[in-house]
Amino acid sequence: MLTRRTLTFAILVGGFTTPVLAHHGWRWTSGDNIRLTGIIQSASLGNPHGVLQVDADGEVWQVEVGQPWRNERAGLTDDDFAEGREIVIEGEPSADVEERRLKAERIWFDGNLHELYPGRS
Secondary structure, X not given: OOOHHHXXXXXXXXXXXXXXXXXXXXXXXXXXXXXXXXXEEEEEOOOOOOEEEEEEOOEEEEEEOOOHHHHHHOOOOXXXXXXXXXXXXXXXEEOOOOOOEEEEEEEEEOOEEEEOOOOOO
């Protein structure tokens, strides 16, 4: 039987982890895929995942790329995400159409495909 203290602890822990899981999962995305071509304006790489600012036709998008191990597994290095480089990204945009945010599934540099999430369509 749960004590009041245990129940309170469980509720508090659940309350703090839910936003983290929602942000780092796929729940914020639309479920549709789009392809975006643009120029990398900046890159912040590392855990929990990398974030790029990409200028696509004058609109700046925030693009979430993989964790360092996922990028490496896809054949990407930090140097690939150099400022000023053209990038093609396919992935799921935010469900909020006003938010220019995309979770990358596939990345192309110079015509070479890098699958961050193999098998995900």
